[in-house]
Amino acid sequence: KQEVTQIPAALSVPEGENLVLNCSFTDSAIYNLQWFRQDPGKGLTSLLLIQSSQREQTSGRLNASLDKSSGRSTLYIAASQPGDSATYLCAPFNQGGKLIFGQGTELSVKP
């Protein structure tokens, strides 16, 4: 059974800092891994999708890496801004055919 752990559970940083969110998963038999953000009271917004054959993906100030064999992914946010404040969710897509979610990292970026 796939289990997903995200560390840290919560993070508070001053504006402008670079930061790293960590995700680990127990079953490496995945097709891909997605990172989402969730704002309070809202649904999920997809940030990045990394295929199992890829090592990393970049979108603007976001960079996600994937080490499938060790069951790890990281989301790097450069030059953080208050608008980045949200909960970030990691979700590998299992060969069983579904996304399995971690508990998320709640990020607060202070002006």
Added chain:
Amino acid sequence: GAGVSQSPSNKVTEKGKDVELRCDPISGHTALYWYRQSLGQGLEFLIYFQGNSAPDKSGLPSDRFSAERTGGSVSTLTIQRTQQEDSAVYLCASSSDRGRRNTIYFGEGSWLTVV
């Protein structure tokens, strides 16, 4: 529409009543998922539809929960005899290829409160 659309956005119901939650996936998406997120909890898989294949119902928590997808598009999640522990946000998602290669897109959710 451009995204996954869910209705109602908010629903308050009395314990014991039945509720129906609706999901309109992105046009052309063959895969449709339902997830549940309880307060302070992670997202929990409920059910998955792919084309004309039999749905994967392995995440439904009890036989009070059922879902259907008509015409390969709109889906309805039904909760019978609601209980207070059913209070949660119910999120629908869709994808063009089951999610193996392409992004899975989520709706804004239906917030259910059972009183």
